[in-house]
Amino acid sequence: MTRYYLPVAIAVLVLAFWFSPDAQEIAAGVAIFLFGMLMLEDGFKLFGGGTLERVLEQATRSTPRAVAFGIVSTTLLQSSSLVSVITISFLSAGLISLVGGVGIIFGANIGTTTGAWLVAGLGLKVDIASYAMPMIAISIVLVFQKSKALRGVGYALGGLGFLFLGIHYMKEGFDAFKDEIDLTRFALPGLVGLAVYAVIGTVATVIMQSSHATMVLILTALAAGQIGYDNALALAIGANIGTTITAIIGALGANFQGKRLALAHLIFNVTTAAVALALITPLREAVDWISAAVGIAADDYAMKLAVFHTIFNVLGVTLMLPVLARLIAFLERRIVEPLPDVSRPHFLNEAVDEFPQTLEIALRKEVLHLYDNAEELILHGLNLHREQIHATDDIARTVRRSRAPLGLDIDERYEHRIKTLYSAIVEFTTRAGDKRLPPDIAERVYSLRDVASDIVQAVKAVKHLRKNVLRYTTRAQGSVTELYDGLRTEIARIAVEIRKLGQAAPEDRSALWLDQERVQVEEAARSAAKKVEALIRSGDLTPAAATSFLNDSGYAYSAMRDLIEAARSYYVERDSAMAEVERLLSLDDEELDDPTADRETRSGPGPAKGHVTETS
Known part of the structure; x- marks a missing residue:
């Protein structure tokens, strides 16, 4: 017609x-x-x-x-x-x-x-x-x-x-x-x-x-x-x-x-x-x-x-x-509200990108939706129940008790709950870039896209961990199980702290905690190799298990870095006076990382952030 x-x-x-x-x-x-x-x-x-x-x-x-x-x-x-x-x-x-x-x-x-x-x-x-x-x-x-x-x-x-x-x-x-025709x-x-x-x-x-x-x-x-x-x-x-x-x-x-x-x-x-x-x-x-x-x-x-x-x-x-x-x-x-489908965008549609502010706010909500899906997949990929992790007062004890394998096809979940949302976010931000947004809003929109990228990279890192998590944590096997439980505990603790950050009032959110977490992650990454060497010498860890752990610890610490960076970009307000004070007080990259050691040494032989780039 x-x-x-x-x-x-x-x-x-x-x-x-x-x-x-x-x-x-x-x-x-x-x-x-x-x-x-x-x-x-x-x-x-x-x-x-x-x-x-x-x-x-x-x-x-x-x-x-x-x-x-x-x-x-x-x-x-x-x-x-x-x-x-x-x-x-x-x-x-x-x-x-x-x-x-x-x-x-x-x-x-x-x-x-x-x-x-x-x-x-x-x-x-x-x-x-x-x-x-x-x-x-x-x-x-x-x-x-x-x-x-x-x-x-x-x-x-x-x-x-x-x-x-x-x-x-x-x-x-x-x-x-x-004068020509009388319509009356x-x-x-x-x-x-x-x-x-x-x-x-x-x-x-x-x-x-x-x-x-x-x-x-x-x-x-x-x-x-x-x-x-x-x-x-x-x-x-x-x-x-x-x-x-x-x-x-x-x-x-x-x-x-x-x-x-x-x-x-x-x-x-x-x-x-x-x-x-x-x-x-x-x-x-x-x-x-x-x-x-x-x-x-x-x-x-x-x-x-x-x-x-x-x-x-x-x-x-x-x-x-x-x-x-x-x-x-x-x-x-x-017009009945459709049943929520976590695999599909909830807030991104053509109506919201008519105006810059609704575009930005809808994108923020969709990135949070992506993180919610990702957090569940990350914890389930580590054989942890999300509800139990967020309800416990002792994360390490809860992790040690989580031995039963979760029936999970992590690749299928990634395709339907992470990749589809991330693709929609990238397509939406690309469409937004064609609208000649005000510079400040455009900067925040692209920052949100980067947050989504960090979240996806964290999920990809945990996908690599999944195989050996099932191999070494579904039953107690001594030192190797304790090492993997330590990785699971740290990732779970960061997820809990990020939820607390999201529930806090905007004026109470601080970047200082994020910097402390980053310092702790880098220190753990540097000490991982020494700990493994000591366990091999004592006979508590086989060389094969040690090699698997060193590779997997690289993926785990990469996931932690990505989650912390995503939380920093998403939750911490950079345009307030408090944020400026925190920026001056916060530790810079030279203080966070050991300048005398390359990233592979700090993180073990696994990939550093940005290297987990497969698109499938």
């Missing part, structure tokens, strides 16, 4: 231009207006620098605040579509609740009515084209500046200029069009007219994907006398239904929460439209009464349409808020 959309649209435009040259001016006005909206949205994305997103996270702690945010943000951005996309993005990233997201959508429907007031009260009564030209000229100068803030202001200013220019051309086009001859009275024009308004908004553009088109046609007041009311109702198309399209790449929000948007707008059509007569009387009360002329139908647009949207919110809990329950029943 979509492949026929473009040729059909072009054919319709060409026929319209051939039928009436004045239609060109109307079409150009719509195109300029939509282009202005795109520039305005790009400007706020660039200028906001994450401000809008941070405010959104704070503004959804209660339903009234969420509704208020929807009103204010849509009034400022003049785009309920942008607010809907932002909301779906944050909801998909798990940063706001479904109730908060629905509240924002309710508020956005009220906020979008301010556009009709601006056009009816200003755009149709003032020569706004005279303001548009200097705004566009100044905006181009700003757009070519290096400062992100100035470029954001330039895009926003240019967007407003093109909005004004688009309104001007639509108005001029309809003024010229009425095709007006339909009664309920049939309401239904037909509501459908026309819906279709027009779906095509333009902007109820704001549709309302401007309706207002300019109404001001030029090309459509009747009753039909304009029906068109405005239909535009409200059609605006849900943006949320529906945005939810296609979202998770189940994003799809729930899109369905809520559709239910709300269709219900509001149905109520408005059913109560069209009393609503029209209310418009007349309010218009008279505020001094709007009886024949100023453009302003009265703005009043109507506001009334029926406020009415819709008033009717839906009391049943919000039931709506949420219906959405949760209708």
Whole structure:
């Protein structure tokens, strides 16, 4: 179906231009207006620098605040579509609740009515084209500046200029069009007219994907006398239904929460439209009464349409808020949360990478999901039960008692629970790199990718350990079992400490513990060879077992280093004053490693970090 959309649209435009040259001016006005909206949205994305997103996270702690945010943000951005996309993005990233997201959508429907007031009260009564030209000229100068803030202001200013220019051309086009053909001859009275024009308004908004553009088109046609007041009311109702198309399209790449929000948007707008059509007569009387009360002329139908647009949207919110809990329950029943599949990404989808902050936060959550899978696989690969390790007060004793082999295909688990997630993370960060992110966010995104890499390397190292862990630890075999139990204990202890680090408050996390752990790992790695030599001399260790252990200790200490480095990069905040103090106090690499010994000597003959690079 979509492949026929473009040729059909072009054919319709060409026929319209051939039928009436004045239609060109109307079409150009719509195109300029939509282009202005795109520039305005790009400007706020660039200028906001994450401000809008941070405010959104704070503004959804209660339903009234969420509704208020929807009103204010849509009034400022003049785009309920942008607010809907932002909301779906944050909801998909798990940063706001479904109730908060629905509240924002309710508020956005009220906020979008301010556009009709601006056009009816200003755009149709003032020569706004005279303001548009200097705004566009100044905006181009700003757009070519290096400062992100100035470029954001330039895009926003240019967007407003093109909005004004688009309104001007639509108005001029309809003024010229009425001399050529009178569209009011095709007006339909009664309920049939309401239904037909509501459908026309819906279709027009779906095509333009902007109820704001549709309302401007309706207002300019109404001001030029090309459509009747009753039909304009029906068109405005239909535009409200059609605006849900943006949320529906945005939810296609979202998770189940994003799809729930899109369905809520559709239910709300269709219900509001149905109520408005059913109560069209009393609503029209209310418009007349309010218009008279505020001094709007009886024949100023453009302003009265703005009043109507506001009334029926406020009415819709008033009717839906009391049943919000039931709506949420219906959405949760209708779109069921899928059973968690640890082998698939939980947070990475196309909806979250619309905005830099949601992209970064979703990636952080997915890296944590990867670590959760990896920690389980690492401990199970060492024949340790994760629940027992995290519950015990004596890790070494628990390790010594863990002799029963766990039925585990570590290669299959790695393929399905580690490699698939890591591949998704790499693909996601690559896609993010194409979006020209702000440098600070781009740096953190690539740092998270490196954290994922460290986690995967740790798992690969334990895969190498698995064979001899089964060989030497499922039954007591003297010194060799004690040596392997020591490796298992150290890896398990680091896993426990990393969990404590994750559960601590951000301000309580310290890099000093990580440095102490790294020192302990390097000291153990250096002393491993001496310990093995002593055991061989005493006859407590065979040369074959000693060779296996020295190789495996290299893998084990590599896994420990990777886990510690991953914890440092993920949990320790580098942009705080405390982090800077810790950086100055922490030990540098020269203090951590013995500068007189190469890595192979320190770690035994096994591979050092970065050398476990098989891709299978």
